[in-house]
Amino acid sequence: MPGTLLVSVRFHDGRYHGVGDWPPAPARLFQALVAGAARGDALGASERAALSWLETLAPPVIAAPTARDGQGFKNFVPNNDLDAVGGDPRRIGEIRAPKAIKPHLFDAAAPFLYAWHDAVDDAGADHARGICSIADRLYQLGRGVDMAWARAEIVEAAEIEPRLAQAGGAVFRPHQGGAGKSLLCPQKGSLASLEARFGKNRERIITDRKGRTVQQLFSQPPKPRFRNVSYDSPPVRKLFDLHDPSEGKAEPAFAPWSLARAVCLVERLRDKAATRLRKQLAANEGVIDRVLVGRDATEADKIQRVRIIPLPSIGFAHADHAIRRVLIEIPPDCPIPADDIAWSFSGLDVITDTGTGEIKSILSPADDESMFRHYGIGEKREARLWRTVTPAALPHGAARHHQRGEQKNAAARLREEGKAVTAVRQALRHAGIAAPVETIRVQREPFTRHGERAESFATPPRFTRERLWHVEIAFKDPVRGPLVIGDGRYLGLGLMAAEKDAPRDTMIFALPSGPKIAVTERTAFLRAVRRALMALSRDAKGDVPRLFSGHEADGAPAGSGRHEHIFLAAADLDADGGLDTLLVAAPWVCDHSVHPNQHDRALFDRIVGALAVVRAGRLGIIHLTPDAAPSLNRLIGPSRVWESDTPYRPARHAGRGKEPTEALLRDVSAECQRRGLPAPMPELLEHVTGPKDGIAARLRLRFAVAVEGPIMLGRDSHHGGGLFVASE
Numbered sequence: 001m002p003g004t005l006l007v008s009v010r011f012h013d014g015r016y017h018g019v020g021d022w023p024p025a026p027a028r029l030f031q032a033l034v035a036g037a038a039r040g041d042a043l044g045a046s047e048r049a050a051l052s053w054l055e056t057l058a059p060p061v062i063a064a065p066t067a068r069d070g071q072g073f074k075n076f077v078p079n080n081d082l083d084a085v086g087g088d089p090r091r092i093g094e095i096r097a098p099k100a101i102k103p104h105l106f107d108a109a110a111p112f113l114y115a116w117h118d119a120v121d122d123a124g125a126d127h128a129r130g131i132c133s134i135a136d137r138l139y140q141l142g143r144g145v146d147m148a149w150a151r152a153e154i155v156e157a158a159e160i161e162p163r164l165a166q167a168g169g170a171v172f173r174p175h176q177g178g179a180g181k182s183l184l185c186p187q188k189g190s191l192a193s194l195e196a197r198f199g200k201n202r203e204r205i206i207t208d209r210k211g212r213t214v215q216q217l218f219s220q221p222p223k224p225r226f227r228n229v230s231y232d233s234p235p236v237r238k239l240f241d242l243h244d245p246s247e248g249k250a251e252p253a254f255a256p257w258s259l260a261r262a263v264c265l266v267e268r269l270r271d272k273a274a275t276r277l278r279k280q281l282a283a284n285e286g287v288i289d290r291v292l293v294g295r296d297a298t299e300a301d302k303i304q305r306v307r308i309i310p311l312p313s314i315g316f317a318h319a320d321h322a323i324r325r326v327l328i329e330i331p332p333d334c335p336i337p338a339d340d341i342a343w344s345f346s347g348l349d350v351i352t353d354t355g356t357g358e359i360k361s362i363l364s365p366a367d368d369e370s371m372f373r374h375y376g377i378g379e380k381r382e383a384r385l386w387r388t389v390t391p392a393a394l395p396h397g398a399a400r401h402h403q404r405g406e407q408k409n410a411a412a413r414l415r416e417e418g419k420a421v422t423a424v425r426q427a428l429r430h431a432g433i434a435a436p437v438e439t440i441r442v443q444r445e446p447f448t449r450h451g452e453r454a455e456s457f458a459t460p461p462r463f464t465r466e467r468l469w470h471v472e473i474a475f476k477d478p479v480r481g482p483l484v485i486g487d488g489r490y491l492g493l494g495l496m497a498a499e500k501d502a503p504r505d506t507m508i509f510a511l512p513s514g515p516k517i518a519v520t521e522r523t524a525f526l527r528a529v530r531r532a533l534m535a536l537s538r539d540a541k542g543d544v545p546r547l548f549s550g551h552e553a554d555g556a557p558a559g560s561g562r563h564e565h566i567f568l569a570a571a572d573l574d575a576d577g578g579l580d581t582l583l584v585a586a587p588w589v590c591d592h593s594v595h596p597n598q599h600d601r602a603l604f605d606r607i608v609g610a611l612a613v614v615r616a617g618r619l620g621i622i623h624l625t626p627d628a629a630p631s632l633n634r635l636i637g638p639s640r641v642w643e644s645d646t647p648y649r650p651a652r653h654a655g656r657g658k659e660p661t662e663a664l665l666r667d668v669s670a671e672c673q674r675r676g677l678p679a680p681m682p683e684l685l686e687h688v689t690g691p692k693d694g695i696a697a698r699l700r701l702r703f704a705v706a707v708e709g710p711i712m713l714g715r716d717s718h719h720g721g722g723l724f725v726a727s728e
Contacts, residue, residue: 014108018142023064027184050130065110072102170332175232255361256322376481376498383498392486398423503605516578528616592676639726
């Protein structure tokens with residue numbers, strides 16, 4: 001069986017100053033081996049053969065010690081632009097440029113391990129022994145100040161995993177899926193490129209003589225050839241069940257914990273586990289407080305902190321959302337061994353009757369991880385749309401301001417939600433989630449029937465009800481869970497569930513903020529949008545689906561009497577006379593009596609999601625961007641009160657000689673009921689009677705319960721008319 005080539009590297013000072021990679025990339029190690037093997041500009045034949053063999057191997061597995069960022073500082077160095085000061089060396093201090101230096105700090109006694117699995121067969125044995133000899137000559141790794149030494153050996157395949165685990169840090173493995181961090185690795189031709197770079201470095205400054213003219217020319221040496229390889233170092237995850245420890249049961253039953261008391265559960269588990277660890281690891285009390293409790297933790301400690309994530313029971317319509325499972329997520333850089341942390345939680349009693357001392361519930365290791373799929377945990381469980389199960393705790397600046405009995409108008413609500421949307425973006429950045437966001441939606445109500453309103457999770461004074469928001473985030477591309485955001489992410493708040501099979505059925509785009517399209521050009525703009533969508537949806541035969549054209553295959557208008565094609569609207573939400581928002585809605589969103597099939601839902605998501613540019617003739621070329629602003633909430637709600645943004649035109653003629661006001665109110669009520677909406681209490685704000693008794697009106701609709709939008713009603717609702725916006 002082939003053996004494994006294992007290179008161990010130790011640093012003299014426990015500091016690594018290399019920029020742009022952690023752990024030190026295999027390409028760094030390869031360069032250090034080349035530098036150690038060379039004598040001046042010469043490599044021996046055996047060394048060259050060994051290094052040429054090494055560059056052809058698959059990327060190694062890397063084990064690195066736990067590290068944290070050191071204090072950064074700047075060195076000021078000349079920037080090779082002496083001509084800027086007239087070529088006078090005495091003025092070199094005027095052209096100094098800052099060079100940022102921020103080392104990684106780690107235990108100098110802990111080794112870095114690079115393991116090439118199953119690389120040493122009969123043909124490669126001599127080359128592997130050559131690498132072992134070269135490793136003895138390594139003297140630095142990274143920058144020149146990073147003094148190091150190495151030892152290489154050939155080990156049996158069965159020994160390598162225990163050796164990697166014994167190293168005690170994070171293990172980074174090459175990942176085919178492209179996730180994780182990217183590290184440079186040697187490839188065929190890397191050695192030759194390094195030799196070429198070394199040679200060109202000696203000729204960077206060339207004297208060019210042309211007659212009496214003498215010029216010195218500077219040229220950059222060629223870059224070495226390496227390849228980017230994705231390395232993944234996932235956290236260790238331990239799942240526990242909340243069990244009822246009562247005796248006499250064949251199988252222990254769950255002991256559900258109330259969803260709204262998630263913070264209390266996490267605090268109890270955290271404090272009990274920390275107490276248990278302190279008794280066994282007294283010398284590490286400060287480390288335990290930082291990475292488990294969060295006491296005295298700094299910004300550098302965040303990547304090392306343990307997360308305690310209660311997992312509510314979700315996934316089907318009647319799930320009660322009670323907490324029956326707890327996930328302990330241990331980051332790869334955690335300074336406390338994962339097994340020790342898992343031990344500290346295993347068997348914890350969660351609820352104790354203070355009167356009798358009876359244990360009501362106990363934490364025990366779980367075997368069933370099926371709940372993970374609802375939270376996007378695991379391979380191929382990424383999702384694009386995420387919704388909070390426990391609300392996110394946003395900063396005080398994003399808190400709601402509400403006095404008892406106060407009724408907010410639409411402008412005040414929009415301002416509050418705008419601050420919350422901005423805070424959600426910051427929360428994503430703080431949680432290390434860099435995926436591009438398409439839309440963000442915030443609200444107080446839960447997204448599921450058995451969820452809890454945001455204020456139910458308040459635990460003053462830390463998490464007041466005004467800071468808590470339920471959040472929906474649509475990412476541009478699918479991301480993997482678990483996703484936990486906000487200030488309470490270490491206490492069970494801000495947990496998001498993956499909506500894996502949820503194609504988009506309403507999309508809102510922001511229009512350019514430069515020269516705006518006038519409101520009077522709304523109809524022309526929407527015609528151009530429809531043409532763009534029809535062009536995107538046209539198949540190889542030139543046919544356009546009815547969903548986007550509104551016509552049958554033979555060209556006749558769709559005659560089913562139902563709303564089976566898209567609704568378009570353009571709004572001027574800031575009331576400056578220019579259109580700022582485009583809304584594209586699927587027919588089943590605006591007419592709840594329409595039941596879509598999976599093909600139409602997927603088609604809408606794919607085509608409308610690809611809409612980026614609208615060529616609108618004399619209006620110009622308009623670039624669209626998905627809108628994550630609070631306008632999303634104003635157009636989609638939910639709200640009990642909705643007001644006209646564009647005029648409503650009745651679906652049916654009132655009839656000659658009839659009172660138009662009463663007919664108009666009856667018509668809009670009937671239109672709501674035909675669309676599957678609750679019966680509203682309509683109020684006429686103003687109306688205009690046109691030719692042939694045509695009516696255009698502005699209305700206010702009051703519903704008994706909060707209604708989801710978008711709401712687009714009336715005869716021309718497919719073309720931008722009858723758009724209502726939330727006003728309460």
